[in-house]
Amino acid sequence: MAKEPHLTERERADLVAYLDGELGGEAARALEAKLNLSPEARAEADSLKRTWDLLDFLPRAEPSPRFTERTLSRLSPVSAVRPGALAVPAWHRWAGGALWAVAVVAAFVAGWAGYNLLAGREPGENRRPQAAGEDPETRDQKFLDRLPARVREEVQRLPAEQRPARLAQLRREEEQQRGEWLRHARQQPNPWAAAPPTRAPSHLNELPPEVQTFVKEVLAPRLTAEEKENLQNADKKGEGLPRVLVELTERRLSLPPLPPPRGPILHYKDLPQEAKRHAPRLTLEKTMKWEPLKAREGRWPDFALAFVEVVPAGQRYNLPPLGAARPSDFSPEVQAVIDKLRQLSPPEGEELHKAEGHWPRYPRLLLELARKHHLAVPGMTLPGPRELWEHRN
Amino acid sequence: VAATGETSKQLALRDPDVRLMLEVRDDKDGAFAEMVGRYQHRLVAVMHHLVGNAEEAEDLAQEAFLRVYRARKKYHPRSKFSTWLFTIANNLALNSLRARQRRPAVPLAVHDSGPLGPRPAEQLVPDPGTGPVQRVQKDELAAQVRQALETLNERQRMAVVLNKFEDMNYAEIAEVMGLTTKAVKSLLSRARVNLRAALLGYVSMQGEPVPEETEEE
Numbered sequence: 001m002a003k004e005p006h007l008t009e010r011e012r013a014d015l016v017a018y019l020d021g022e023l024g025g026e027a028a029r030a031l032e033a034k035l036n037l038s039p040e041a042r043a044e045a046d047s048l049k050r051t052w053d054l055l056d057f058l059p060r061a062e063p064s065p066r067f068t069e070r071t072l073s074r075l076s077p078v079s080a081v082r083p084g085a086l087a088v089p090a091w092h093r094w095a096g097g098a099l100w101a102v103a104v105v106a107a108f109v110a111g112w113a114g115y116n117l118l119a120g121r122e123p124g125e126n127r128r129p130q131a132a133g134e135d136p137e138t139r140d141q142k143f144l145d146r147l148p149a150r151v152r153e154e155v156q157r158l159p160a161e162q163r164p165a166r167l168a169q170l171r172r173e174e175e176q177q178r179g180e181w182l183r184h185a186r187q188q189p190n191p192w193a194a195a196p197p198t199r200a201p202s203h204l205n206e207l208p209p210e211v212q213t214f215v216k217e218v219l220a221p222r223l224t225a226e227e228k229e230n231l232q233n234a235d236k237k238g239e240g241l242p243r244v245l246v247e248l249t250e251r252r253l254s255l256p257p258l259p260p261p262r263g264p265i266l267h268y269k270d271l272p273q274e275a276k277r278h279a280p281r282l283t284l285e286k287t288m289k290w291e292p293l294k295a296r297e298g299r300w301p302d303f304a305l306a307f308v309e310v311v312p313a314g315q316r317y318n319l320p321p322l323g324a325a326r327p328s329d330f331s332p333e334v335q336a337v338i339d340k341l342r343q344l345s346p347p348e349g350e351e352l353h354k355a356e357g358h359w360p361r362y363p364r365l366l367l368e369l370a371r372k373h374h375l376a377v378p379g380m381t382l383p384g385p386r387e388l389w390e391h392r393n
Numbered sequence: 394v395a396a397t398g399e400t401s402k403q404l405a406l407r408d409p410d411v412r413l414m415l416e417v418r419d420d421k422d423g424a425f426a427e428m429v430g431r432y433q434h435r436l437v438a439v440m441h442h443l444v445g446n447a448e449e450a451e452d453l454a455q456e457a458f459l460r461v462y463r464a465r466k467k468y469h470p471r472s473k474f475s476t477w478l479f480t481i482a483n484n485l486a487l488n489s490l491r492a493r494q495r496r497p498a499v500p501l502a503v504h505d506s507g508p509l510g511p512r513p514a515e516q517l518v519p520d521p522g523t524g525p526v527q528r529v530q531k532d533e534l535a536a537q538v539r540q541a542l543e544t545l546n547e548r549q550r551m552a553v554v555l556n557k558f559e560d561m562n563y564a565e566i567a568e569v570m571g572l573t574t575k576a577v578k579s580l581l582s583r584a585r586v587n588l589r590a591a592l593l594g595y596v597s598m599q600g601e602p603v604p605e606e607t608e609e610e
Contacts, residue, residue, distance in 0.1 A: 013582035020556065022563050022578070050596045051589040055557050057535045058542070061441035061450055063433045071429050071455045075462060153423070260409075260431065273560040 007034075007044060015045055019052070021276045028282055065141065140167050202238035210383050215245065218379075222252040224299070249382050255301040255363050256324040256380065264300040265322050268293065271307065272320045278311045305360065321359035333378040334366075341369050348372075410474035418465045425465075429458050432475075435559065436482060442554045443486045443547075445539060453489060457482045472568060479559065479569045483551055490547040534595060541591035549584035552577055 007015060014031050017023040023031065034041050064070075144152055144167065155166055201207055204215060220228065227248055234244040257264035265271055268281065284290040289310045296306040304322040311319060324330055327338050342349030348369050355362045363380070370377045410431070416424035436457060440450035460481050471477075542550060548570065555561040555569060563577045570577070589596060 009582070012586065013578050016582040016585050017563070017578050020563070020581070047589055047596050048585050051585060051592055052557070054534070054538050054592055054595060055542075055553070055588075057531065057538050058442060059535060060438050060558075061447055063437040063451060063454070067433050067437070067451065067455075068426055068429045071433075071458050072426060074455060074459055075425075273556065273562065 007041060011041075012044070015041070016048060018280075019045065019049055019277065020273065021280045024282065032282075069141070140164070143167060143171065202241055204235045204241070208383075214383050219245075219249060219252060223248060227251075245382060254367055254380050255305075255360050256330065257300055257304075258321065258324055259329055265304050265307075266300060267297045267303065268307075271322070274320045275307070275311075275322065278315045278319060279307065284310060301360070308360070317358065319359070321357055321362070323359045323363065325359040325362040326356045331379060334380065337370060337375055337377050338366065340375065341366075341373060344373050345369075408470075408473050411470045414461075414465070414468055414474050414477075415470070417462070418468045425462055428461070432458075432478060435475075436478070439479070439482065439554055439558060440486060442542070442558055443550060444489060445543060449489065453482070453485050457485055460485070473565075475559075476565055476568050479555065479561075480571075483569050486551065487547050490550075537592065537595060541588050544591045545584050545587055549580055549587065552580045553584045553588070556581060 011031070011034070014023055014027055018028060018031050035045060140163075144155060151170065155163055155170075158166055204212060207215070215231075220231070223231065231244055231248060234241045268276070279289075281290060284293060293303075293306050293310055296303045301323060307322065308316060308319065321329075327335050330338070338352065341352060352362070352365055352369060355365050367377060367380060370381070376383065410428075413424055413428055413431070417428055433454065436454040437450055440453045440457075441447060444450055444453065457478065461478060464481075468477075542553070545553065551570060552566055555566045556563075561569070563574045563581070566572075566581075567574045567577045572580070
């Protein structure tokens with residue numbers, strides 16, 4: 001039986017609440033005084049924290065692949081066959097809207113073409129490896145989940161016996177389309193190919209149409225007023241436009257937030273409790289770090305990056321990820337790039353794998369490796385090969 | 394009535410899940426499936442931590458979703474949707490755990506967690522920085538932690554799981570469990586002391602230095 005002679009039950013409850021970031025005011029100050037004075041109390045706090053950390057060793061269960069379908073099948077028969085009832089949405093709606101999708105596709109064409117050219121692969125060879133033991137129904141469901149909502153709903157409205165044929169047809173169309181992209185890409189390997197730049201572009205209207213769309217529809221809405229002004233000035237004066245675009249893209253798009261339901265973390269109150277424990281508000285207030293952190297609230301990824309900075313360096317490794325930091329957090333297009341990186345360089349793929357769950361280390365390493373292997377990362381980098389953007393005048 | 398309507402509207406605007414639940418209430422096509430898709434991972438994980446059995450966890454999670462569906466017409470947003478969902482899950486899990494106490498069953502080992510345990514491909518993925526010996530030690534530790542969790546009474550276990558794995562604060566846990574915040578504080582304090590007693594040997598083993606961090610720029 002453990003000996004617990006150092007704190008009263010009430011003090012221990014306060015201590016636990018303090019460790020959970022739930023104790024404030026006079027009670028917190030009294031407890032901090034006790035912790036400062038008593039090595040035994042500090043040891044008690046430490047052992048309670050270590051115990052809590054041991055819970056991280058519990059494996060996390062995942063629902064079986066057909067969980068949604070089986071749950072819906074348990075509803076009344078009338079509800080179960082309602083059209084659209086199986087419409088499982090894709091998570092990557094955070095990016096929002098069809099225009100984003102257009103831009104992602106534009107970037108994907110360039111990225112996909114780039115790495116296929118690099119590896120000299122043929123259409124159809126690029127399918128992601130099928131998970132070991134994955135049954136056809138799971139594969140179909142995953143394929144279905146990736147389709148646009150309109151097509152998905154059309155498939156789901158079909159009688160069950162007609163769905164496999166329709167899915168097979170959609171797969172063939174996708175293959176064909178991918179082949180088209182490749183053929184197109186081989187003739188036009190990047191958005192600049194129609195008019196190769198002989199000098200760094202100075203104005204937005206000199207950029208290829210795909211890039212102009214990306215800037216207007218994807219990048220611009222995420223900029224602060226000051227950043228928009230910088231971009232407008234660079235465009236107007238014709239000075240340093242590529243550099244400004246590269247910098248703004250890196251700042252606003254290179255670190256995607258976590259997928260829903262978590263989404264972007266914009267405020268201290270939105271942080272996971274586990275993260276708050278590494279930098280409790282009271283500690284931040286005492287060390288004068290609270291106000292500067294508060295000033296970064298409301299904008300992604302500024303607040304999350306600022307929070308990582310106020311966590312003591314030795315503890316950052318243990319922070320839960322505050323943004324996308326695992327392959328499954330990213331869109332299928334980015335996952336395809338991750339797969340490609342693993343194929344191109346297994347040691348680097350392993351390095352990337354080890355960084356999983358660590359933010360912002362994982363997305364930064366992903367971009368670094370992609371840059372090294374001349375791959376565009378759809379939605380996280382400017383469309384087209386990176387080299388063409390390095391007119392950092 | 395107007396005030397209640399306004400509160401509901403504000404809540405719905407703040408919480409996209411409330412908005413989705415209102416669509417479920419209105420029988421919008423695909424809304425319930427979207428909700429199941431959105432919450433299944435969290436609910437199954439919480440249930441698994443509570444009952445320690447993958448199949449039972451999945452059954453309970455399904456049952457919780459079905460209860461949400463059956464109660465949809467009576468739904469009025471009062472707080473975050475997740476609080477409402479986990480209140481339903483809390484009732485189901487506590488009933489299940491109490492029934493089990495009346496009819497004791499041998500808990501499954503962590504490495505034998507049925508279809509929800511690590512899949513074969515995942516089991517083959519090497520754990521970064523650890524060899525087979527460390528992996529065995531890690532599995533053993535996981536089993537010990539599981540057993541320690543099972544020494545807690547069901548309410549302590551629920552509070553621990555919601556706090557640790559759902560990041561719920563004391564007020565949210567209190568709402569889910571129908572307790573006062575003060576009672577939750579006391580519950581979690583006793584739970585942590587009990588866990589420490591059950592894991593005493595392992596707590597002292599955890600004195601290894603924090604893994605070296607690659608500094609961000």
